[in-house]
Amino acid sequence: MGTIQIQNLSFKYPNMVQNLFDQVNLQIDESWKLGLIGRNGRGKTTLFKIIQGQLSYQGEIITNLNFTYFPQEIKDKKQSAQEVALQIAGLEDYDLWQIQVEMAKLNLADEILLLPFQELSPGQQTKLQLAAMFTNQNDFQLLDEPTNHLDIQGRQTVEKYLQAKQGFIVISHDQQFLNKVIDHVISINRNDIKVYRGNFDTWQDNKAQQDEFELQEKKKLQKEIKKLKESAVKKENWSQQKEKDKYKKPGMENAKLDKGFIGSRAARVMKRAKQIEQRADNDVAAKEELLKNIEVEEPLRLNYQDDVHTKEILTVKDLQLNFDQKVLNKPLTFKMKKGEIVALVGVNGTGKSTFLKKLLQITAAQATGEYQFNKNLKVAYLSQDANELSGTISELAEEKDLSETDIFNNLRKLGFERELFHNRVETMSQGQKKKVALAITLLIPADFYIFDEPLNYLDVITRSQIIEVIKKYHPSMLVVEHDQTFIDEIADKKITFEPGNTIETDA
Numbered sequence: 438m439g440t441i442q443i444q445n446l447s448f449k450y451p452n453m454v455q456n457l458f459d460q461v462n463l464q465i466d467e468s469w470k471l472g473l474i475g476r477n478g479r480g481k482t483t484l485f486k487i488i489q490g491q492l493s494y495q496g497e498i499i500t501n502l503n504f505t506y507f508p509q510e511i512k513d514k515k516q517s518a519q520e521v522a523l524q525i526a527g528l529e530d531y532d533l534w535q536i537q538v539e540m541a542k543l544n545l546a547d548e549i550l551l552l553p554f555q556e557l558s559p560g561q562q563t564k565l566q567l568a569a570m571f572t573n574q575n576d577f578q579l580l581d582e583p584t585n586h587l588d589i590q591g592r593q594t595v596e597k598y599l600q601a602k603q604g605f606i607v608i609s610h611d612q613q614f615l616n617k618v619i620d621h622v623i624s625i626n627r628n629d630i631k632v633y634r635g636n637f638d639t640w641q642d643n644k645a646q647q648d649e650f651e652l653q654e655k656k657k658l659q660k661e662i663k664k665l666k667e668s669a670v671k672k673e674n675w676s677q678q679k680e681k682d683k684y685k686k687p688g689m690e691n692a693k694l695d696k697g698f699i700g701s702r703a704a705r706v707m708k709r710a711k712q713i714e715q716r717a718d719n720d721v722a723a724k725e726e727l728l729k730n731i732e733v734e735e736p737l738r739l740n741y742q743d744d745v746h747t748k749e750i751l752t753v754k755d756l757q758l759n760f761d762q763k764v765l766n767k768p769l770t771f772k773m774k775k776g777e778i779v780a781l782v783g784v785n786g787t788g789k790s791t792f793l794k795k796l797l798q799i800t801a802a803q804a805t806g807e808y809q810f811n812k813n814l815k816v817a818y819l820s821q822d823a824n825e826l827s828g829t830i831s832e833l834a835e836e837k838d839l840s841e842t843d844i845f846n847n848l849r850k851l852g853f854e855r856e857l858f859h860n861r862v863e864t865m866s867q868g869q870k871k872k873v874a875l876a877i878t879l880l881i882p883a884d885f886y887i888f889d890e891p892l893n894y895l896d897v898i899t900r901s902q903i904i905e906v907i908k909k910y911h912p913s914m915l916v917v918e919h920d921q922t923f924i925d926e927i928a929d930k931k932i933t934f935e936p937g938n939t940i941e942t943d944a
């Protein structure tokens with residue numbers, strides 16, 4: 438039976454002071470369905486690269502498995518989807534049917550094979566890559582955040598697809614998704630890396646119990662110290678009282694309750710309290726080391742100006758977007774008022790992001806119908822693609838006319854390590870890039886927010902920080918997000934984009 442044995446693995450990137458991985462030991466079985474979890478920048482993607490032998494490390498990785506990685510880097514995106522899929526699967530034309538079998542399970546129509554790969558929606562690109570990868574049943578799959586660009590149906594399709602497979606590690610911050618597809622968890626914690634049996638919920642219960650246990654232990658110790666100290670003081674008072682009484686009552690000179698006896702008892706209790714306190718200090722220090730595995734969540738701020746005086750911010754009437762002849766969506770009509778949070782929902786490829794870009798005038802797409810967008814609005818835009826950023830944070834601050842310190846402060850709140858403040862964004866993890874983009878967007882003085890898939894790539898804690906900040910300020914906002922819970926929690930209104938003449942088959 439195939440296994441991956443990781444022994445005493447240590448690794449750091451050349452620019453790092455401390456090891457990213459320090460003496461890690463893991464054993465993984467080829468039949469397991471694993472979820473790899475951990476906050477942004479903890480090394481999930483790096484671990485995949487190490488397993489594939491792309492980075493040099495200390496220690497040993499013993500395995501007889503073949504690995505395939507998602508997402509593959511597609512060098513020529515102008516090639517047809519078919520050519521790309523065949524390359525990923527390592528198959529010849531006549532074996533295309535094997536990929537088609539997998540495509541059918543993922544609700545992908547055969548017609549998309551003829552399109553240039555770059556014309557597929559991100560969700561279709563994801564599914565096609567998965568179909569091609571899983572054609573080879575013997576490979577062990579390393580899937581790095583496959584759900585990011587998938588719509589709700591797409592996520593469910595991939596969920597079902599993976600339920601029927603085994604032998605993979607999937608990185609994801611989507612808890613519902615993980616609960617459906619995994620039977621083991623590898624958790625990269627602040628202090629260690631561990632494998633657990635069970636799904637995300639089992640892991641979370643375990644972790645919560647562990648955290649709670651540590652906190653209770655600390656409280657218990659503190660209580661114990663307090664009680665002992667109080668009792669020592671009480672005894673001391675009592676002994677002093679007795680001392681006074683001694684001289685009040687005649688004939689009591691030889692009483693057993695002499696000051697010496699009582700006083701020494703009080704002193705002993707006090708000494709014991711001191712000892713316990715000392716031990717407790719040491720214990721607390723050790724516990725704090727353990728408490729390092731507990732994550733904290735700090736509230737964020739939004740530089741919301743709310744300066745617009747008109748009530749109506751956006752009016753859309755019979756709007757359809759198109760690239761060349763391809764119409765993306767059915768005609769849309771809606772209005773948006775100041776202070777409203779409007780969620781754009783709908784399947785992949787129906788033009789939600791394109792619509793946002795059209796408002797911002799950063800797309801070549803054409804529009805028919807009408808739309809009026811208040812020109813005086815100061816807009817803060819969070820793009821779907823964090824890879825657009827480059828340079829250092831200090832360069833970005835200058836470019837955006839923001840204070841570098843403010844960006845750093847936001848990043849600290851987002852759990853971003855101080856050591857990375859001066860690194861180039863290009864060298865950062867996906868989530869770290871997204872955090873830089875987010876830290877900037879929150880600081881831009883704005884009266885209108887356009888967020889395109891804000892949760893993608895972000896870890897669980899950061900996700901809940903975003904929900905909290907949006908709820909707190911309740912700004913005028915257009916948001917695209919496939920996470921149903923998020924939409925339900927923050928949106929006042931949902932606008933559904935329906936396919937124009939696209940060929941997505943997910944119903």
Ligand SMILES: Nc1ncnc2c1ncn2[C@@H]1O[C@H](COP(=O)(O)OP(=O)(O)OP(=O)(O)O)[C@@H](O)[C@H]1O
Pocket residue numbers: 450451452457475476477478479480481482483484857864865866867868869894
């Ligand atoms: N090529 C590189 N050079 C220097 N540092 C790097 C490089 N790639 C990643 N890092 C750093 O290594 C750490 C781990 O990165 P990695 O991409 O493995 O994290 P991750 O757990 O996948 O995070 P995310 O959830 O954001 O995708 C991060 O601090 C990152 O900034």
Ligand SMILES: [Mg+2]
Pocket residue numbers: 481482483581866867868
């Ligand atoms: Mg990653």
